Amino acid sequence: xxxSVTCTHRLVLPVDTNHHGTLYAGALLRIAxxxxxxxxxxxxxxxANLLLxxxxxxxxxxxxxxxSMIEIRGVPLHMTRAYLVVGLLGVPLANExxxxxxxxxxxxxxDSDGQPAxxxxxxxxxSTAEGEWKELGERMEKLLRVR
Amino acid sequence: xxxSVTCTHRLVLPVDTNHHGTLYAGALLRIAxxxxxxxxxxxxxxxANLLLxxxxxxxxxxxxxxxSMIEIRGVPLHMTRAYLVVGLLGVPLANExxxxxxxxxxxxxxDSDGQPAxxxxxxxxxSTAEGEWKELGERMEKLLRVR
Amino acid sequence: xxxSVTCTHRLVLPVDTNHHGTLYAGALLRIAxxxxxxxxxxxxxxxANLLLxxxxxxxxxxxxxxxSMIEIRGVPLHMTRAYLVVGLLGVPLANExxxxxxxxxxxxxxDSDGQPAxxxxxxxxxSTAEGEWKELGERMEKLLRVR
Amino acid sequence: xxxSVTCTHRLVLPVDTNHHGTLYAGALLRIAxxxxxxxxxxxxxxxANLLLxxxxxxxxxxxxxxxSMIEIRGVPLHMTRAYLVVGLLGVPLANExxxxxxxxxxxxxxDSDGQPAxxxxxxxxxSTAEGEWKELGERMEKLLRVR
Amino acid sequence: xxxSVTCTHRLVLPVDTNHHGTLYAGALLRIAxxxxxxxxxxxxxxxANLLLxxxxxxxxxxxxxxxSMIEIRGVPLHMTRAYLVVGLLGVPLANExxxxxxxxxxxxxxDSDGQPAxxxxxxxxxSTAEGEWKELGERMEKLLRVR
Amino acid sequence: xxxSVTCTHRLVLPVDTNHHGTLYAGALLRIAxxxxxxxxxxxxxxxANLLLxxxxxxxxxxxxxxxSMIEIRGVPLHMTRAYLVVGLLGVPLANExxxxxxxxxxxxxxDSDGQPAxxxxxxxxxSTAEGEWKELGERMEKLLRVR
Numbered sequence: 001x002x003x004s005v006t007c008t009h010r011l012v013l014p015v016d017t018n019h020h021g022t023l024y025a026g027a028l029l030r031i032a033x034x035x036x037x038x039x040x041x042x043x044x045x046x047x048a049n050l051l052l053x054x055x056x057x058x059x060x061x062x063x064x065x066x067x068s069m070i071e072i073r074g075v076p077l078h079m080t081r082a083y084l085v086v087g088l089l090g091v092p093l094a095n096e097x098x099x100x101x102x103x104x105x106x107x108x109x110x111d112s113d114g115q116p117a118x119x120x121x122x123x124x125x126x127s128t129a130e131g132e133w134k135e136l137g138e139r140m141e142k143l144l145r146v147r
Numbered sequence: 148x149x150x151s152v153t154c155t156h157r158l159v160l161p162v163d164t165n166h167h168g169t170l171y172a173g174a175l176l177r178i179a180x181x182x183x184x185x186x187x188x189x190x191x192x193x194x195a196n197l198l199l200x201x202x203x204x205x206x207x208x209x210x211x212x213x214x215s216m217i218e219i220r221g222v223p224l225h226m227t228r229a230y231l232v233v234g235l236l237g238v239p240l241a242n243e244x245x246x247x248x249x250x251x252x253x254x255x256x257x258d259s260d261g262q263p264a265x266x267x268x269x270x271x272x273x274s275t276a277e278g279e280w281k282e283l284g285e286r287m288e289k290l291l292r293v294r
Numbered sequence: 295x296x297x298s299v300t301c302t303h304r305l306v307l308p309v310d311t312n313h314h315g316t317l318y319a320g321a322l323l324r325i326a327x328x329x330x331x332x333x334x335x336x337x338x339x340x341x342a343n344l345l346l347x348x349x350x351x352x353x354x355x356x357x358x359x360x361x362s363m364i365e366i367r368g369v370p371l372h373m374t375r376a377y378l379v380v381g382l383l384g385v386p387l388a389n390e391x392x393x394x395x396x397x398x399x400x401x402x403x404x405d406s407d408g409q410p411a412x413x414x415x416x417x418x419x420x421s422t423a424e425g426e427w428k429e430l431g432e433r434m435e436k437l438l439r440v441r
Numbered sequence: 442x443x444x445s446v447t448c449t450h451r452l453v454l455p456v457d458t459n460h461h462g463t464l465y466a467g468a469l470l471r472i473a474x475x476x477x478x479x480x481x482x483x484x485x486x487x488x489a490n491l492l493l494x495x496x497x498x499x500x501x502x503x504x505x506x507x508x509s510m511i512e513i514r515g516v517p518l519h520m521t522r523a524y525l526v527v528g529l530l531g532v533p534l535a536n537e538x539x540x541x542x543x544x545x546x547x548x549x550x551x552d553s554d555g556q557p558a559x560x561x562x563x564x565x566x567x568s569t570a571e572g573e574w575k576e577l578g579e580r581m582e583k584l585l586r587v588r
Numbered sequence: 589x590x591x592s593v594t595c596t597h598r599l600v601l602p603v604d605t606n607h608h609g610t611l612y613a614g615a616l617l618r619i620a621x622x623x624x625x626x627x628x629x630x631x632x633x634x635x636a637n638l639l640l641x642x643x644x645x646x647x648x649x650x651x652x653x654x655x656s657m658i659e660i661r662g663v664p665l666h667m668t669r670a671y672l673v674v675g676l677l678g679v680p681l682a683n684e685x686x687x688x689x690x691x692x693x694x695x696x697x698x699d700s701d702g703q704p705a706x707x708x709x710x711x712x713x714x715s716t717a718e719g720e721w722k723e724l725g726e727r728m729e730k731l732l733r734v735r
Numbered sequence: 736x737x738x739s740v741t742c743t744h745r746l747v748l749p750v751d752t753n754h755h756g757t758l759y760a761g762a763l764l765r766i767a768x769x770x771x772x773x774x775x776x777x778x779x780x781x782x783a784n785l786l787l788x789x790x791x792x793x794x795x796x797x798x799x800x801x802x803s804m805i806e807i808r809g810v811p812l813h814m815t816r817a818y819l820v821v822g823l824l825g826v827p828l829a830n831e832x833x834x835x836x837x838x839x840x841x842x843x844x845x846d847s848d849g850q851p852a853x854x855x856x857x858x859x860x861x862s863t864a865e866g867e868w869k870e871l872g873e874r875m876e877k878l879l880r881v882r
Contacts, residue, residue, distance in 0.1 A: 354495065
């Protein structure tokens with residue numbers, strides 16, 4: 001992997017929950033988007049002006065109890081001149097195996113008029129996804145072929 | 148289509164925007180989830196106890212200016228004993244052609260312990276997606292095969 | 295009734311509650327306003343530019359537990375060249391009779407300077423309120439005479 | 442007036458605005474409810490356990506620009522053994538005459554089961570509304586007869 | 589004390605809580621800032637254009653349960669031509685002795701370009717802090733010397 | 736420094752701003768608290784159950800424009816058996832020198848009854864603050880002596 005992993009932490013508060021006392025899906029999606037946006041922003045660097053173009057995939061594996069300190073890791077997994085796909089992993093909660101969520105979100109760079117534009121500088125192509133990112137990378141490859 | 152379409156309206160306020168004065172992706176995802184959840188809830192009827200299991204796809208086609216009254220249509224496109232996929236379409240804004248977003252979200256029914264459970268009553272299988280839902284239905288068929 | 299009913303659904307989340315675990319009145323008022331605003335917007339159609347002018351009446355009949363999927367129906371009950379009153383009904387919750395709330399909210403049309411203006415097109419006068427709207431229509435008639 | 446006036450101040454932030462850059466009606470209603478609730482709570486004293494029962498009237502006279510420091514005055518205008526009506530006045534903004542809003546909200550006392558209950562101590566009956574409260578007091582008298 | 593005390597009341601709702609069911613520190617800080625800002629605004633009067641410059645001190649003494657009606661008192665304790673320090677006291681909750689929080693926040697006046705500016709009119713120097721403000725006034729004197 | 740730095744990123748959205756289009760102080764304090772809480776949580780590790788005890792100092796040096804991607808660095812600067820002080824630095828914005836904020840926040844560990852308790856494991860005493868943390872560390876030493 002050429003790019004370093006970006007970590008986002010968040011305390012799950014009652015304001016984020018559903019009536020089961022776990023992370024509400026609407027809040028989860030907003031938090032995941034923020035984690036992906038920050039990852040994409042770090043990868044592009046200064047001059048980044050990014051818009052969400054698509055969610056390729058987002059899976060919710062386990063409920064997240066209120067009071068949890070969650071961590072979402074993000075890494076760029078695919079990159080063209082003006083489009084970037086971020087992989088996301090919800091780091092396993094205490095006493096659990098496997099991530100509580102994972103996802104793939106694609107962002108485009110836009111200019112000041114909101115029109116698609118190349119990234120401000122050439123970005124290194126991410127190498128093949130490895131380790132904990134392997135499965136997500138493979139899913140992305142399949143999904144990129146579908147569209 | 149056996150199921151009627153569920154419509155969700157929302158006024159886009161400054162609280163929902165990014166610094167470009169358009170609908171922020173984090174707010175868009177939360178609003179889309181709510182529209183999908185309401186659609187799924189209507190389809191399942193009383194006894195519904197649903198959790199978001201996955202976002203199969205969500206596409207953002209056009210920025211949505213602050214002050215817009217948006218409408219998201221939802222319809223169940225796939226259904227098994229305990230799993231349901233909702234299709235979403237953001238109805239074209241004034242003076243625009245084509246939806247500003249579309250999406251596919253899958254929900255599971257759970258019992259009071261949060262464990263997967265069959266729906267409280269048997270649901271009619273949606274017929275093949277037609278009209279404005281055709282394209283989304285075809286994308287869903289491909290995506291269901293990927294996983 | 296010449297106008298069709300507009301339905302607004304909402305899942306009551308902990309973020310919307312008071313410390314009794316039921317819908318907080320401040321959240322209820324905001325949700326009711328949104329339902330009324332959407333109803334008025336649908337009735338006026340494109341070119342609508344509406345401001346809340348008054349709440350003629352809003353009654354809270356029953357507490358709404360967290361986790362409820364609520365539905366508010368709205369319909370225009372009174373209309374002049376530049377002023378419109380929307381009736382609201384909170385559809386009875388499971389196992390309850392009678393609405394959990396009802397209300398009457400009046401909106402004015404304004405031009406781009408925020409000055410009162412006629413509606414962009416002539417609107418059909420609502421016929422006398424009937425069915426579930428009868429009582430609310432009668433209350434409105436009395437209240438319109440008070441002011 | 443036997444009861445002292447309760448003042449509530451609030452800075453109007455972008456989070457509270459509509460797309461015209463003025464106080465959004467949904468935020469206004471929530472803020473007005475909070476001001477009324479605090480007024481009622483002060484009047485009843487310790488042991489207060491209040492629920493909004495109705496909005497008898499709420500009028501919006503002028504838009505409130507973002508950045509305004511608003512002040513809402515509240516006073517109990519009517520009181521029975523278990524029901525209390527609060528009058529509200531939005532203190533005129535700089536360079537304006539007349540309040541930007543006024544309103545009348547009725548609260549009930551409930552016991553720990555949420556059932557109507559008498560107030561914990563006998564409350565002084567408010568004397569006839571005078572001064573800036575006169576007009577609102579007269580409107581209330583008419584509205585109390587309507588219901 | 590030349591300046592009158594400004595009181596801010598707030599009902600602690602689930603939206604403001606942590607997972608222990610008490611006021612979340614992030615919400616507490618925002619509420620305290622608002623109370624201090626309102627106090628400073630009242631002291632400076634019309635023409636006030638204030639920015640938070642520093643928190644000199646903020647102490648949290650006791651958890652505040654959801655459902656509490658809290659009161660924060662604020663008073664200007666120090667004033668120069670363009671800088672003002674507000675003292676804050678969280679009025680003891682029912683059945684408790686001593687404040688649940690206190691604090692000292694410093695604000696600067698700025699002109700329309702955001703540059704430091706003198707206050708619009710000369711403000712009375714607060715006399716030595718007395719009564720319930722004595723301890724906070726002494727802490728402030730020590731802290732002003734540290735910087 | 737024995738402890739690694741914890742970074743928190745955040746996109747400043749309109750929901751976070753004041754009417755000048757910059758980060759509102761109330762939002763800044765909440766974001767700073769979250770960054771400090773995450774830092775403290777990382778330092779204590781699993782078993783952390785932390786409450787904010789005090790803000791020793793928080794300085795706002797420069798306004799932060801809407802749309803900024805901000806980064807707050809946090810590090811434990813002081814530690815006893817049950818109390819921990821976190822230092823915070825707002826990483827300079829593009830084209831600016833010096834942090835836009837810094838701060839010092841103290842947290843206590845509590846047991847399940849909310850009573851002060853020792854940390855679950857012995858924590859390394861932070862070495863003397865160096866580099867960009869030097870000034871903040873010195874300010875902390877002075878402030879710890881004041882109280």
